[in-house]
Amino acid sequence: MLIFIIVNILAGLVIVPLFLYLRNPYVFKDLHYACRLIRAGFRMHSKIKSCPSMVGSFLEKVDAHPNKPFVVFEDTSYTYRQADGRSNRIARVLSSSHVGVKEGDTVALFLGNEPLYVWSCLALLKLGCAAALLNSNIRARSLLHCLACCDATVLLAAADLRGAVEEVLPSLLQQGIRVFILSDDSDSEGIECLGQRIQQASEQPLSPQLRANTTIKSAALYIYTSGTTGLPKAARVTHERLMQASLMYSLCDVRDDDILYLYLPLYHASGFFMGLCGAMDKGITIILKRKFSTSQFWNDCRKYNVTIVQYIGEIMRYLCNTPKTSTDREHRVRMAIGNGIRADTWSEFLQRFGDIRICECYGATEGNIGFINYIGKVGAIGKEHFLQKMMTPYALIKYDTEKEEAIRDSRGFCVEVPKGETGLLVSKISKRAPFIGYAKNKQQTERKKMRDVLVKGDEYFNSGDLLNIDHQGFVYFQDRIGDTFRWKGENVATTEVADHLLMVDCVEEANVFGVKVPGHEGRIGMAALTLKEGVDFDSTATHQHVKAYLPSYARPQFIRIQEALVVTATFKQMKSALVEEGFNPGLITDPLYYLDNSQGYVPLTQHIYNSITEGRIRL
């Protein structure tokens, strides 16, 4: 009898998991992920209790391993203790009566990737200030706009960006913004250099009392995202959101002894949230790079024993496009975390560089939802998980791409798409998944919200992304709606580009959109223009203007001159037809121009077109 029972139990131990496995081959990975989610939830809870800021996570690691390298930059290594000391020095100078920054102030950072960036952010966190992370490529009007929209009172800049600051200095001073350079440069009218003061300041810890009023709902950062209105919007990031984002590395299975290679700009969410904050949360070492370099990438990985790299899709393709070498598999990289890798690049990357786990993630800077492809299924940006869906409900709803609006049924509610079909991702706004919105931009904040989506009175965040979820729960990216497109990992706001084109004398109207180019992720910029009466297209003036005012990724690569712009019945510019037609001179009879890096805008010939589509010209 006893034996019978034991046999039965043993059989059960085999059969139940087997049954579960046959129904869902990912059941064990799903359960494993559930454990990690729950653990992350508990961690978040206890972290908030001990300190409502990333400072807490950082100081915990300083205590745990003061002598472990935290940041390695250009062959100089800084330990956790040194990082703590350097950030204390900066915090002391900033809070001294000389600069006078205090809790609740917003300070704008205008630096490229370098250790000072990290120390300054830590300093501001320690003072309970919000850091506005300016894109180091922006200039002129955009720079002023970004400073104004977060109410920054102080601008901290790197010495190498002094020129860009001087260009707008009169306006800055007029707005009451004080300007400091973080290194040993020479002072000039209106600009002071803090290098010496920082050198001389004490490394002693600052009183936590300085940030006593900071709560998890206080602003920790402003991160700029391109939006539908043109000029960038400042997404307000709370301490809560930052701490949640820092747990991503735990969810992706990053270990305490990993070494991270970080070259993504720290002013972007992926570099800052996942890279810097993720590393701080795990207490790992960061190999920080000014920027990405194809030729240095694998050498660096070998030199520093890198185990984790962060990516955006384009980077993975650049790496695959390099000539093969015999050392391609000689490295210790075990995982790549990022977003936007195409399925073909993914397979090619694994084949070429060996068994590297690709952890593809999805999320928006200001969004209240994210996915992680914790299974590693090629091509998917994430996998649904019942716990996540329970905690933060979301839906894919039917969307009319021509009318650019969600489809509603006779009762006025949105309609969820069946499994396997493409729909617009919307996620429920709740206490657990709040949507904070943009600083000083109520209108844009409201535009990202949808009401009465599935039931009367509900409120959802509109992600602007069209996704597809298959029967096994894998999530696939399809397209992005609205007035932005992505190129080289940057969002380009079409109206911002159009605004600039309209400043060129010959241009009457401008319609900007992104077109696909074979072999490239994302879309490259193209503009359809109409010209003022009786003038010709001034290619030199147009080139000079876009070169002066737009970062390279936002400059229209192609220009199409039209007699009249096509508009919809509601006078919205028609884009979908133009996007569809692309830039093929064999099909389009309108004059087309191509932006040649050395010559500016030149007529787009069939020969140039073929070279681009066949990959002889790389964009």
Ligand SMILES: *[C@@H]1O[C@H](CO)[C@@H](O)[C@H](O)[C@H]1NC(C)=O
């Ligand atoms: C915190 O806020 C209260 C009320 O606004 C204020 O009286 C107090 O001085 C603040 N404390 C600090 C340390 O700034």
Ligand SMILES: *[C@@H]1O[C@H](CO)[C@@H](O)[C@H](O)[C@H]1NC(C)=O
């Ligand atoms: C990388 O690992 C090897 C072998 O464990 C070690 O000898 C070397 O010092 C390490 N390099 C660095 C930069 O830590």
